[in-house]
Amino acid sequence: xxxxxxxxxxxxxxxxxxxxxxxxxxxxxxxxxxxxxxxxxxxxxxxxxxxxxxxxxxxxxxxxxxxxxxxxxxxxxxxxxxxxxxxxxxxxxxxxxxxxxxxxxxxxxxxxxxx
Amino acid sequence: xxxxxxxxxxxxxxxxxxxxxxxxxxxxxxxxxxxxxxxxxxxxxxxxxxxxxxxxxxxxxxxxxxxxxxxxxxxxxxxxxxxxxxxxxxxxxxxxxxxxxxxxxxxxxxxx
Numbered sequence: 001x002x003x004x005x006x007x008x009x010x011x012x013x014x015x016x017x018x019x020x021x022x023x024x025x026x027x028x029x030x031x032x033x034x035x036x037x038x039x040x041x042x043x044x045x046x047x048x049x050x051x052x053x054x055x056x057x058x059x060x061x062x063x064x065x066x067x068x069x070x071x072x073x074x075x076x077x078x079x080x081x082x083x084x085x086x087x088x089x090x091x092x093x094x095x096x097x098x099x100x101x102x103x104x105x106x107x108x109x110x111x112x113x114x115x
Numbered sequence: 116x117x118x119x120x121x122x123x124x125x126x127x128x129x130x131x132x133x134x135x136x137x138x139x140x141x142x143x144x145x146x147x148x149x150x151x152x153x154x155x156x157x158x159x160x161x162x163x164x165x166x167x168x169x170x171x172x173x174x175x176x177x178x179x180x181x182x183x184x185x186x187x188x189x190x191x192x193x194x195x196x197x198x199x200x201x202x203x204x205x206x207x208x209x210x211x212x213x214x215x216x217x218x219x220x221x222x223x224x225x226x227x
Contacts, residue, residue, distance in 0.1 A: 034215070041217035043119075043205055044158075086154040088158065101148040101163025101209070103216060108157060 003027045004034045006089055012109065015049045015115050019076040023089035023106045027068065030091040033065050038086045038108070047087075048074065056089025086110050117142065119208050119219035127225045135203040136222045140187050140208030147189040148216060149181060152203040161204075165191055167212075193224075201226045 006023045013019055021035075032051045037046035048055045048063035056063045064073040072091075076083055089106040094101035120139045128134050140147050149161040160173040164183035181191040187208075193200055203223050207216035 036218075041223075043220045046215055046217065049215050081143070090158075101146050102160045102166070102171055102173070103148070103150075103158075103207075105158040106172075 002069065002107075004029075004091060004106045007109055008107045010110040010112065012112045012114065013079055015079060015081060015113055017079050017113070019079050019083070019111060019113075021074040021076075021087050021089070021109050021111070024070055025072075025091055025104075026097050027093060027104070028037065028070075029093035029109050030104070031094040033063070033072050034090040034092075034103070035061075035063055036088040036090060037083075038088060039083075044088055061085040079111075081113050081115055084113075086113045118217060119217055120204055121204075121222050123218040123222060125221065125223050125225075128196050128227065129227050130196055130198060132196050134196060135190055136204055136206075136224075138189045138191075138206030138208075138219060140189070140206075141217055143194070144189050144208035144210055144217075146209045146211060146214075147183055147187065148207045148209075149189070149191050150205045150207065151175070152205055152221070153201075161191065162221060173204060187196045196226045199224050201222065 004025045014059045038044045053067045060077045062075040086108040088108045090103040119226045120131045122137045140175040146165045148163040152158045167183045169211050178194045203221045205221045209216045
């Protein structure tokens with residue numbers, strides 16, 4: 001079983017829709033949670049970063065973390081065609097040497113927003 | 116502030132050859148992590164360097180190695196290339212553990 005599970009999609013929505021992306025994890029040592037966006041043939045771009053349970057909002061994006069359920073989500077409001085990309089959840093532990101600089105990623109969800 | 120840069124952007128090699136990839140982190144960042152991205156396995160952690168020391172290593176064979184220089188620039192080397200090494204190799208830099216990792220554009224390696 002993978003430490004981080006993410007529905008690969010693909011997900012196709014109309015412009016203006018609310019998008020919900022989710023990841024579950026099994027490692028209780030994960031303390032830092034991120035969402036990255038990756039366009040085709042580009043490196044991942046950080047969207048959201050959080051380390052506590054609850055919600056964090058940034059413009060049209062809201063990241064939600066529930067440590068008790070080991071579940072994180074990213075919501076995109078008023079989705080735009082330019083949001084079409086692969087969305088990756090990532091997590092980092094705070095558990096000593098084996099966690100240094102290591103992000104564990106979900107498989108990524110391919111999102112298409114059509115006009 | 117300039118982002119993470121990686122060179123070369125594209126590379127074609129044949130089986131058995133070796134390759135060296137380079138990464139320049141964001142100015143002031145001392146931690147550099149390397150990842151391999153493939154369609155089947157996704158993004159997988161290779162290793163992390165901080166102050167010229169490898170602090171962590173992922174589950175990859177010894178053919179994969181790296182180093183970091185005093186200016187925080189890092190290189191990774193893959194020896195005796197195999198077809199399965201074809202991938203996008205990404206480097207990320209951060210100030211320290213637990214801090215945000217910023218990714219470069221990657222080096223796309225094709226092994227024939």
